[in-house]
Structures are given as structure tokens and as C-alpha cells.
Amino acid sequence: MRVTFLGTGDVYGAGGGAQSGYLVEAGKKVFLLDSGTAILSKMKKFGLDTGTIDFVAISHLHGDHFGGLPFLLLEYQFNNPRTRPLHVLGPPGIKERVLETYRALFQDLSDMPLPFALDFHEMLPDQPFWHEGIGIQPYLVPHQSNHICLAIRVDADGKSLLYSGDTGWTDDLLRYPQGVDLFICECCYFETVVPYHLNYPTILEHHQQMGCKRLILTHFGREVIARRDEITLELASEGLVVEVD
Ligand SMILES: [Zn+2]
Ligand SMILES: [Zn+2]
Numbered sequence: 140m141r142v143t144f145l146g147t148g149d150v151y152g153a154g155g156g157a158q159s160g161y162l163v164e165a166g167k168k169v170f171l172l173d174s175g176t177a178i179l180s181k182m183k184k185f186g187l188d189t190g191t192i193d194f195v196a197i198s199h200l201h202g203d204h205f206g207g208l209p210f211l212l213l214e215y216q217f218n219n220p221r222t223r224p225l226h227v228l229g230p231p232g233i234k235e236r237v238l239e240t241y242r243a244l245f246q247d248l249s250d251m252p253l254p255f256a257l258d259f260h261e262m263l264p265d266q267p268f269w270h271e272g273i274g275i276q277p278y279l280v281p282h283q284s285n286h287i288c289l290a291i292r293v294d295a296d297g298k299s300l301l302y303s304g305d306t307g308w309t310d311d312l313l314r315y316p317q318g319v320d321l322f323i324c325e326c327c328y329f330e331t332v333v334p335y336h337l338n339y340p341t342i343l344e345h346h347q348q349m350g351c352k353r354l355i356l357t358h359f360g361r362e363v364i365a366r367r368d369e370i371t372l373e374l375a376s377e378g379l380v381v382e383v384d
Contacts, residue, residue, distance in 0.1 A: 140165040140298040141320065146173075147179040147357045147375040148338040149327055150194050150203040154364035157181050157377060158203035159357075161255040161302065161323065162192075163297035166272045167283055171195040172291060172302045172323075176205035178207035179214055185378050190219050193271055196262070197229035198304030199288035200236050206228065209241040224256035228270065230277075234259035262289060278315050280306035282335045290315055298383045303353065306356065307334040317350035321383045323375070324354060339363060339370060346372060355381065 141164045154271045158175025162182070169191045171178065172300020175344075182189055189211065197205045208227065215221035227233060237259070242249040258272070264279035264287065274294030280305060282288035282305045292315070299319040306312070306325060316322040327336035339356075346354055357375040 140293075140296050140300060142300065142356065142381045142383065143185060143187065144375045144377055144379040144381075145185070146166060146175045146177055147359060147377055147379075149358055149360040151360070152202070153359060153361040156359055156364075158206070159198075160207065163293060163300065165293065165298070165300075168193045168271050168273055168295070170273070171283075172293075173198055173204040173304070174207035174211060175203050176206040176210070179210050181377065188219075189214050190221065192225070194226035194228060196275065196291055197227065197233060198291055198302065199282060200232060200286055201228055201305065202240075202282070204304070205233075205237065206240065208237050209244045212241055212253065212257070213245060213248065215255060216248065216251070221255045224258055226258045226260060226276065228260045228262050230289055231261050231263070232286065261281060261364070262291075263287070264289065267292075278311065280304055280311070281309050282306050292319065300306045300383060303337075305336060306328075308337060313345060313348050313350075316354075319351045320353065321381065322349060322351035324356055325358035326356035326374075327358050327360045329360075329366050331360075331362060336360075339366075339372075342345055345373060353381075353383075355383065 140178040143162040145160035146157035157177035161172040262277040267276040276292035328338040
């Protein structure tokens with residue numbers, strides 16, 4: 140299993156970072172975990188062919204996590220034409236939100252039929268399933284008060300990865316990562332304490348109890364960028380490629 144970090148910034152683009160996106164190659168499949176608005180430019184910057192993507196899994200319906208999908212659809216419609224189906228996995232409401240957003244951004248073009256099947260699959264917390272040979276385990280995390288937000292565990296090739304999505308602290312974060320090979324965990328703040336994002340001191344306090352083999356922090360806000368020299372845990376960077384072994 141290999142992960143390429145495409146976007147490790149917060150919603151505000153702190154420090155010039157791109158919004159969330161992680162390309163995973165596993166079990167002969169290629170997929171995105173989240174699709175922030177810069178997903179196309181970052182894939183092209185790092186020499187990755189958008190045509191290789193088999194499916195996209197979205198953690199929650201905030202624009203910095205799914206807002207790149209309209210651009211990906213446009214890419215497959217005109218710029219890198221696609222004929223094979225594209226599957227989009229996400230929390231309840233994913234289909235309506237993605238199609239609404241596509242129409243809002245490209246009203247004229249969204250009226251044209253796509254040359255490929257676009258299939259949506261809703262993920263529910265604690266309802267694991269297999270998708271194209273990849274084990275997917277969605278977990279509930281506290282982030283949006285009125286929508287289901289998910290952390291996503293992926294199993295393939297005998298390896299496992301957990302992606303936190305956006306989340307506040309919950310003791311479930313001591314349970315979900317147990318035994319995974321890689322935990323990609325949001326770290327939006329340094330000193331700010333809010334119930335819907337994590338900060339570095341909280342992660343530092345608990346990381347040894349998480350039970351993951353490797354922990355990489357991501358989704359950096361300006362506080363984390365400004366104080367990164369004080370951080371002793373591993374930080375992601377855009378273009379970072381991690382072989383999960
Ligand atoms: Zn969010
Ligand atoms: Zn976010």
C-alpha cells in the first residue's frame with residue numbers, strides 16, 4: 140500500500156497548503172481519500188495520471204474535502220476522457236451534494252451527459268464493506284453537528300490505514316487506530332481548543348495509546364505551520380510518498 144499526500148492544508152490554505160487529498164494505491168486499485176479543490180493541480184504537479192483513479196472516498200461534506208470532485212468530473216468529461224465507471228463513496232447525502240455542487244460550478248456543462256457511469260455509495264458508521272477488493276471501515280467522528288462525519292479505515296494487501304477526516308477529540312480515537320499500520324490524523328490547531336478539530340498537545344498526550352505503527356499528522360492550520368519546529372511527531376508534506384509496510 141502506498142499513499143501520496145496531495146493536500147495537507149486546512150480550509151484556509153494556511154502556509155500555501157492545498158486542501159485535503161490523499162492518493163492511495165493498494166490491491167491493484169487507485170483511489171482518493173478526500174478530494175479538496177486543488178486535487179487536479181496537485182496530481183499533475185506530482186506526475187500522477189488522473190485516469191488511474193478507480194474510486195473516491197469522501198470523509199465528510201465540507202468543501203475542502205469534496206470540493207475537488209466537480210473538477211474531477213469535468214476532467215473526465217473533456218480533458219482526460221473516461222468511459223469506465225467512477226464510484227464515489229461518502230456519508231449520507233453525498234450524491235445530492237456532489238451533483239448540486241457540480242451544477243452550481245458548471246451549470247451549462249453539467250447538463251451534458253457524462254460519458255461514464257457515476258455511481259454513489261453511502262457509507263455509514265460501523266458498517267464495514269468491501270469495495271473493489273478493498274476493505275472499507277467507516278467510523279463516526281465528531282466534527283459537524285448536523286451531518287455524519289467519518290474516519291475511514293482501509294485494508295488491502297494485508298496492510299491497514301486509518302484516515303481521521305476532520306474530527307474533534309473523542310476517546311474513540313484511542314480505539315479506532317489500534318493495530319493499523321498507518322494513521323493519518325488531522326492536526327488543525329496548536330493552541331486553539333475546539334470540539335470539532337484536534338490540536339497538537341491533545342494528539343501528543345494520547346499518541347502512544349493509539350496503538351498505530353506509524354502516525355502522520357496533516358490538515359495544518361496557521362498555528363501548526365508557525366510552530367512546526369516545536370512538533371516532535373511526524374508531519375505530512377505535499378508530495379510525500381509513504382510505503383505502508
Ligand atoms: Zn471539515
Ligand atoms: Zn477540513
